[in-house]
Amino acid sequence: MRLSRYFLPVLKETPAEAQIVSHRYMLRAGMIKQASAGIYSWLPLGFKVLRKIENIIHEEQARAGHIAMQMPTIQSADLWRESGRYDAYGEEMLRITDRHDREMLFTPTAEELITDIFRSYVKSYKDLPLTLYQIQWKFRDEIRPRFGVMRGREFYMKDGYNFDLTKEDALHAYNRHLVSYLRTYERMGLQAIPMRADSGPIGGDNTHEFLVLAETGESEVFYDAQITDLKFGDREIDFDSHEQCRAVLDEFTSRYARTDETHDEAVWAEVPEERKRTARGIEVGQIFYFGTKYSDAMGATVQDSEGGKVPVHMGSHGIGVSRLLGAIIEASHDDKGIIWPEGVTPFHCGIVNLKQGDDEADAACESLYASLTALGLEPLYDDRNERAGGKFATMDLIGLPWRITVGPRGLKNGVVEVTSRRTGESEELPPEQAVEKIARIYGVLGA
């Protein structure tokens, strides 16, 4: 993309309403614009990151064998009455009356609707196990929306639902989601720690939240320092294997890690003093096993192998997609702006032309742009007629992990400069080697 043809409305001033760094930078980098309280438009740069995150989730869900679908945002109140949640949900549910005076709502989550779909079609244990998921807009009418996309009213969420014949199978689905989420967050450059949690209005006993450590987190967290050494990494895993998924769960949840909601001083006391850590954390996902809570209430049964009718065991599993942008920025920024992890960066690198209009510099930039694009990479070329300082400030603010700087002086020596946004380190390279370096970083050339 050429910046002269893009829509990147960066702001010099920090909007007064933004209290935390991710909100400030998302506004300043032209990623979002508030439309109403707690409701945002996703400007092009923000939308690109949202799509990248969405795609990673789709890929990782497919890897785990989960099936994508999509449910509507507006649902009938009647379904929610079957589970008893229509009355229980309170004022956070956005309730709507349509032109025929039917009671509707904007879905905050979808256990009822997915259970209705399940019971309409699935009659036999032979069709299990089954995990369906969607990535869809949700609404919670927060009384005081704040912190930008971190606690908005309209938000983008991945919500998945497993249906299993037995508790054991459903717990495997739970474990499988935990494994899948660890992979998913790591691909986004995040360390998200599973912590034992409260189930809240979803219900059930087994539940873990995934928390990203950040000073601005809404939760106080208590954890054993050993936990931050754990990496899921590149390990191959058979998502059908109960043992393999269970082993990952054990590895990642056997050390103490809880939020203030579930913190237990007696257990905490057993953690060696030198490994005790307290910090703040941002919740970016949660998994639940809640057994037959919804299948009992809504009559979602299947025939088992002996011909008897049994309620299915279920769980639900969520990732806060729009909120993740905020969490990633909270975890990865400096005082100049955002620092995107390579996995989610809106553009793979920036190209800064120090002397727009100089034939040689223009030609070198065009050539870099063409070479990178031909490799399937997406550079953002700042081709505006602006001072170098302004161009650098914009690149630093929007946080592309790599920048190629092109100027007449370097070109005289046959080089351009490749700079890491994270370390600030620069390297002078001939243009073709600069392209090769970027290509290797993104894995589009062999290592």
Next chain:
Amino acid sequence: MRLSRYFLPVLKETPAEAQIVSHRYMLRAGMIKQASAGIYSWLPLGFKVLRKIENIIHEEQARAGHIAMQMPTIQSADLWRESGRYDAYGEEMLRITDRHDREMLFTPTAEELITDIFRSYVKSYKDLPLTLYQIQWKFRDEIRPRFGVMRGREFYMKDGYNFDLTKEDALHAYNRHLVSYLRTYERMGLQAIPMRADSGPIGGDNTHEFLVLAETGESEVFYDAQITDLKFGDREIDFDSHEQCRAVLDEFTSRYARTDETHDEAVWAEVPEERKRTARGIEVGQIFYFGTKYSDAMGATVQDSEGGKVPVHMGSHGIGVSRLLGAIIEASHDDKGIIWPEGVTPFHCGIVNLKQGDDEADAACESLYASLTALGLEPLYDDRNERAGGKFATMDLIGLPWRITVGPRGLKNGVVEVTSRRTGESEELPPEQAVEKIARIYGVLGA
């Protein structure tokens, strides 16, 4: 995907509520399920096609230089008061009151919000031209929703908005959209004819609808038979060139083609009798130029090159994404089911194992599956322990354009059968040549 692990709830019976063929087949093929009147869940097969269509639109919008973003579904009534449309829109607008008693609405279209975004950031003619678009869920509270996704209440729509300094530039944006839409529909296997239309509540004089000819279309259409010979095809076009885009518009709109809304008997009389055609058509998109209607009302101005403030010229451009699934099926089916065009098919081909459990047949299917997958193709392998007849009926119903049939008898002769869903013609080929044939059809091997 292996069918045994997929969620494809095909129905044997035709649901009574479905009056048109696309609605019937979408329900029977397990693509959608009604959640409330005019509101559908997109089951996995339907969601896959929806995503394919969405991706084609994103690719073609990018090719035309348009910038993707996303606006929220819930918007404030205040903005809509600025344009005067809050009161004008009538009961089709889903009006909502939030917990703080603020008047909100579920957006049926987004001229107001995009104009607000524009006026907040863009101050100079130097930032023009600019075209922003989104693909997002919309809601129109139809009094009598019907025909499945063709006239639903919650629907998925691409809506784009151009901002230009002059009427001439805005008309170029209009023409550019027309060109881009022709390409877009053709990639989906559709012939969509631009017809002069009424502007309705959007406003403006210049507007064309794109209609797909189909018996069940809601509009009566009158056209010159020469128009159906026109193909956009593979032609290269410079979307920045006013002349090139204008030439395409002239070519595709110079012959008579109108709906009953704009039909003009006097002009119609000039069409040679033998070329006159009347038919029915499904509207799948519409483009508008409406000048300064919203920029005047909402104060969206820029500084021109002489320092004066001028209102921007705008247009808006929509594609009915969810409705397109219905339109494609109306245009492409037979009495056994859907016939997907290759561009939008949910899976590239089916693999039918005639004798599940037979070692050789199973191994041959697995090998085909692996080879196709390695090429980046997505086959649907019917690995269920079902009769051949049932497997064929399912494949015909869900409409994958190609089927590979594998059975012990063929394998004895070293062949499998490749069948075209459209023609019903079969060809016996060694497995590796079957893979090659499918790969060539989808352009993943050189021709």
